[in-house]
Each structure stands twice: as C-alpha cells, then as structure tokens.
Amino acid sequence: MKILVLGAGVVGTASAWYLRQAGHDVRVLERQAGAAQETSFGNGGQISVSHAEPWANPATLCKVVRWLGKDDAPLLFRPRLDTLQWQWALHYLRECLPSRVSRNMRQIVALAEYSRQSLQALRRETGIAYDHLERGILHFYTDQQEFDKSQSGAALLRELGCPRNTVSADEVIRLEPALRHARSQIVGGDFTASDESGDVHLFTTALAARAAAAGVDFQYGTTVTRLLADGERITGVECIDAQGRHRLEYADAVVVAMGSFSAPLLQPLGIRLMLYPGKGYSATYPIRDPASAPSVSLTDDGHKLVFSRLGERLRVAGTCELNGYTRELNPVRCAAITRRVQALFPDACDYSDPVYWAGLRPLTPSNVPYIGTTRYRQLFLNTGHGTLGWTMGCGAGRAIAELVSGRRPEVDFAFCGERLVPQSAAEEFRGQTRRGNVPQWGTFQSRRD
CATH class of the missing domain: 3.50.50.60 (FAD/NAD(P)-binding domain)
Structure with missing residues (x-):
C-alpha cells in the first residue's frame, strides 16, 4: 500500500x-x-520502562494542589480560557482513581517493554549510534515518605515483569558515586538495570x-x-x-x-x-570533569528531573507546564533546573552557559x-x-x-x-x-x- x-x-x-x-x-x-x-529534539534521553507510573495518580494529584501558582513547581497548571484544557483536567481527575492507575500502568509497561526490545533489535540491525548507554536507570529519593510510598509501585512493576528493585541510600551511592555530594539527603532509591539512555535526536x-x-x-x-x-x-x-x-x-x-x-x-x-500539550524543559551542559558526572541515568523524584549522560554532555530534563501551545522558556524554571544540577554535581559541568530547550509533550490524561x-x-x-x-x-x-x-x-x-x-x-x-x-x-x- x-x-x-x-x-x-x-x-x-x-x-x-x-x-x-x-x-x-x-x-x-x-x-x-x-x-x-x-x-523529539531535546528530551531527557531515558528509555525508561521503569518510569511507567502515570502522572495521573492520587499522590501526584495532592502535590499538584500544593504546586498551584509556583513557577518552579515540577508540574505547573496555568488555567486558560481553553475548553480542551479543562476537559483534559477533568479526565485527569478520573484517571487518578486507583483502579485506573493500575490498568494504565499495565498498558504503559507492556508497550514500553515491547518498544525497548524493538529498539534493541533495530540497533543490532542498523548499527545506529546515538550516545546510548546500557547502564540502567537509578531513581533516588530525598523524602522518606515518598520513598516509602514508592515501594508499592515498584512491587507492582516487578509483578508486571519490570525488574525495578528497591535499594538503600548506601547502595544508591555505590551504583552512582557521582551522587556522593548529596548522600546526606538521599533516603533510598530503586534501580532498573535493564533500562537505557541515549540521544533521541x-x-x-x-x-x-x-x-x-x-x-x-x-x-x-x-x-x-x-x-x-x-x-x-x-x-x-x-x-x-x-x-x-x-x-x-x-x-x-x-x-x-x-x-x-x-x-x-x-x-x-x-x-x-x-490530548493536551505539556511543555517540558531540558538543559544541556558540557561535562568538565567526567569522574564527577553521572554515568548511570538518574531520576530525581523530589524535583521530577531526569539526568542522562550523552557522550561529553549531561542532559537534564523534566517538569511539566500545562499552558497551551506556547514554547517560550520560563527563566524561573530554567534556573531551577541548573540550581538543582549544580547542587548535586558541583564539579561535573560547565554551568556558565547552559543550552535550554522546551518541547510540547502530547499528554493524554492516563x-x-x-x-x-x-x-x-x-x-x-x-x-x-x-x-x-x-x-x-x-x-x-x-x-x-x-x-x-x-x-x-x-x-x-x-x-x-x-x-x-x-x-x-x-x-x-x-x-x-x-x-x-x-x-x-x-x-x-x-x-x-
């Protein structure tokens, strides 16, 4: 055809x-x-079957209420005279029901795992190089309550065949020594060795x-x-x-x-x-000291940021802004990303001139x-x-x-x-x-x- x-x-x-x-x-x-x-130009770079828990869940819903009006919040909802935005928000509330969260997670895991296997087969077939690393994804927590809550989600993912294993704070540092500056803040994490990272562009x-x-x-x-x-x-x-x-x-x-x-x-x-656009941000920094930069792809639960090493660059991406089809950069949100990266990896990168970017993720409520x-x-x-x-x-x-x-x-x-x-x-x-x-x-x- x-x-x-x-x-x-x-x-x-x-x-x-x-x-x-x-x-x-x-x-x-x-x-x-x-x-x-x-x-598909500047995202976080993760092939993350382990990140299958949808944004629509009861825990995130409670946080969204607290984040309203905060320019540097991980998820920012800016109300507009936009019928689709409000319809989308109502559907989002429905998808936060526990029964729907479980169903949605099963769908996401199934497609994500199928996709990773397809990517690996395609990579073998074509030999495409894209700064990819097969070192897993390490999800770390700085809030004990959030870490405790995460373990039920990790258990469900394991039931679905995704080996997302809970690890201690000391194990987090062993897996990624570059996090040593934040050891006093980290309470635990989970690690999925089968996940990957790479430059989508x-x-x-x-x-x-x-x-x-x-x-x-x-x-x-x-x-x-x-x-x-x-x-x-x-x-x-x-x-x-x-x-x-x-x-x-x-x-x-x-x-x-x-x-x-x-x-x-x-x-x-x-x-x-x-379907509604969710503006996501990324920042890319040249790596100055390779030994101080992470080599395992990371997810920072508290700030909803992901970190991927792409050759001699560090890509950090995340946050979500529901504000129509605009792609203008919000300086407050950009600065918040760099501030967090510098706090975690003070010697890793040249932070003097970050390359900021924003793209519109096509979000369904589920x-x-x-x-x-x-x-x-x-x-x-x-x-x-x-x-x-x-x-x-x-x-x-x-x-x-x-x-x-x-x-x-x-x-x-x-x-x-x-x-x-x-x-x-x-x-x-x-x-x-x-x-x-x-x-x-x-x-x-x-x-x-």
Missing part, C-alpha cells in the same frame, strides 16, 4: 521505517526542515536517513493543514509545501503522528482526542497513547505518548505498521478502534489490487485565494 505518515518525530520516523520494512511505499510529511526538530535523524535510503520519501518543510473526508473515507491530505504551494496528497492509508498537534488536525473530522484505527477506513493514530515518546517510539512504530498491514501486533495493549485493518484499508487494498485499480501517489497544485 501507499502510506502517508504525518510527522517525523521519533514516533513518525519509526512508523515510516517499519511500514517500509513491511513492504509499503511510504511518504512522510513534516513541517520542519528535518526529522526530530520539535518534541541523533537516533531519529540517523533512522530517517536509513529509511530514506530504503525508499521512504521524506517531504520536509511541508505543513499539513487539513484532512479531507467523504463519509468514512479520507479523500486527501491538504498541505503547503516548502515552496509555499498548496497540494493535495492521496494514499491508501494515513498515519497521524503529529504529537500535540494531532488533536486540532483531527477535530474537524469529529475525532476528539483527549499517559496511555492513542495507537490504532479510527472510524475512517484509511486513518490511523500514533500519538499521545506524553513523557515516554522516546521509550515507546520504536514499539509504537512497529505496532502501527502491523495494524496498517492487517496484523495484530505482538504486544498486549488496548489499541484504539473496534475493528482491525482487515475490515478496512488492507482488505480494500487487496480488492483494488485484484481489480487492477491501485491508487498511485497523487499530488496536484492548487491556489487558495
């Missing part, structure tokens, strides 16, 4: 790769000048290059403006190309992987995704992404991966390729849509092939007055 993938972040690029490996003709439409230029751009060499057509500088539909069929994708010309693209199936921007694109079709079919025969979703886009990217891409091809993915995950592809795009394509009526890539130029 001829497939259009909308978006070239890690999820869209992985989708294109696996669709091409399945034998499809694939074209990717991306508004930026290259792959991984937005949310390096990975995605390298994968896009290999996908292009394999025949995927990346159309950069192309902004998707709307989807055209007739009944239950998508009849075209309207876009503006790099030369400023309006075009219509035709294909047998369309995969929407546009992160936070998926929701406004799909709303005119009557598909209302409960942290469970939308992957699967829609009521339109040719339209598929692969969006809403929230803070785990890097962790879930390869698995989500592999899964959507299976669904588009009419097969059930080998992961226990509740894909959206009641019907699988054999009743829709794949079966229709086979019928057209038998009739000798296979749609071709279609584009025509149009001028909007």
Whole structure:
C-alpha cells in the first residue's frame, strides 16, 4: 500500500521505517526542515520502562494542589480560557482513581517493554549510534515518605515483569558515586538495570536517513493543514509545501503522528482526542570533569528531573507546564533546573552557559497513547505518548505498521478502534489490487485565494 505518515518525530520516523520494512511505499510529511526538530529534539534521553507510573495518580494529584501558582513547581497548571484544557483536567481527575492507575500502568509497561526490545533489535540491525548507554536507570529519593510510598509501585512493576528493585541510600551511592555530594539527603532509591539512555535526536535523524535510503520519501518543510473526508473515507491530505504551494496528497492509508498537534488536525473530522500539550524543559551542559558526572541515568523524584549522560554532555530534563501551545522558556524554571544540577554535581559541568530547550509533550490524561484505527477506513493514530515518546517510539512504530498491514501486533495493549485493518484499508487494498485499480501517489497544485 501507499502510506502517508504525518510527522517525523521519533514516533513518525519509526512508523515510516517499519511500514517500509513491511513492504509499503511510504511518504512522510513534516513541517520542519528535518526529522526530530520539535518534541523529539531535546528530551531527557531515558528509555525508561521503569518510569511507567502515570502522572495521573492520587499522590501526584495532592502535590499538584500544593504546586498551584509556583513557577518552579515540577508540574505547573496555568488555567486558560481553553475548553480542551479543562476537559483534559477533568479526565485527569478520573484517571487518578486507583483502579485506573493500575490498568494504565499495565498498558504503559507492556508497550514500553515491547518498544525497548524493538529498539534493541533495530540497533543490532542498523548499527545506529546515538550516545546510548546500557547502564540502567537509578531513581533516588530525598523524602522518606515518598520513598516509602514508592515501594508499592515498584512491587507492582516487578509483578508486571519490570525488574525495578528497591535499594538503600548506601547502595544508591555505590551504583552512582557521582551522587556522593548529596548522600546526606538521599533516603533510598530503586534501580532498573535493564533500562537505557541515549540521544533521541541523533537516533531519529540517523533512522530517517536509513529509511530514506530504503525508499521512504521524506517531504520536509511541508505543513499539513487539513484532512479531507467523504463519509468514512479520507479523500486527501491538504498541505503547503516548502515552496509555499498548496497540494493535495492521496494514499491508501494515513498515519497521524503529529504529537500535540494531532488533536486540532483531527477535530474537524469529529475525532476528539483527549490530548493536551505539556511543555517540558531540558538543559544541556558540557561535562568538565567526567569522574564527577553521572554515568548511570538518574531520576530525581523530589524535583521530577531526569539526568542522562550523552557522550561529553549531561542532559537534564523534566517538569511539566500545562499552558497551551506556547514554547517560550520560563527563566524561573530554567534556573531551577541548573540550581538543582549544580547542587548535586558541583564539579561535573560547565554551568556558565547552559543550552535550554522546551518541547510540547502530547499528554493524554492516563499517559496511555492513542495507537490504532479510527472510524475512517484509511486513518490511523500514533500519538499521545506524553513523557515516554522516546521509550515507546520504536514499539509504537512497529505496532502501527502491523495494524496498517492487517496484523495484530505482538504486544498486549488496548489499541484504539473496534475493528482491525482487515475490515478496512488492507482488505480494500487487496480488492483494488485484484481489480487492477491501485491508487498511485497523487499530488496536484492548487491556489487558495
């Protein structure tokens, strides 16, 4: 089949790769000048199956109330005259129910583990280098009450097959000696040796290059403006190309992987995704003293920050700001990140000129992404991966390729849509092939007055 993938972040690029490996003709439409230029550009770098506990849980809900109005709070909710924001908040409250937290965690763990295995297989196959380290993720706590509460979550993760093991404060320092300056504050932690870290931007751009060499057509500088539909069929994708010309693209199936921007694109079709942008921050510092910088990827529970060593750089990312689609940097939040990193690793980096960045994470209230079919025969979703886009990217891409091809993915995950592809795009394509009526890539130029 001829497939259009909308978006070239890690999820869209992985989708294109696996669709091409399945034998499809694939074209990717991306508004930026290259792959991984937005949310997949500067994240925390963790492949973290162990970080599967969703933001929507009773403990975080209590903290959100205390954090209201604090510019440097780990999770900042800025009320706006925005219907979607308030609908999202109400759904978030529902997902904080213990029964839903447990269900959501199972979904996240299943997809994240499937994705990590897919990433490892892809890495062996392609030899892509992206400053990756296989040294695990160490989650440390500076509050005894939070540490005590965390142990039930760690136990549930172990039940689900994720080896997140509780460790003492002394063991935290043994695993990561660079934390020695904070030993008096640390009360304990948990460690998942099977987790990884790496630079998502390096990975995605390298994968896009290999996908292009394999025949995927990346159309950069192309902004998707709307989807055209007739009944239950998508009849075209309207876009503006790099030369400023309006075009219509035709294909047998369309995969929407546009992160936070998926929701406004799909709303005119009557598909209302409960998806809201969560602005996350990162700071990148050149490492000055390698012995003083962490080599194990870290999660600082108290400040909701993650630390990953990317070659000769230290990437620190986290916090979340629910404030619409703005990407402006808040100096207070940026300064809070550097202040915390300096306190933990005073001699590790050059802190004089940090590279700050912000990206819009596509958050669902449950942290469970939308992957699967829609009521339109040719339209598929692969969006809403929230803070785990890097962790879930390869698995989500592999899964959507299976669904588009009419097969059930080998992961226990509740894909959206009641019907699988054999009743829709794949079966229709086979019928057209038998009739000798296979749609071709279609584009025509149009001028909007």
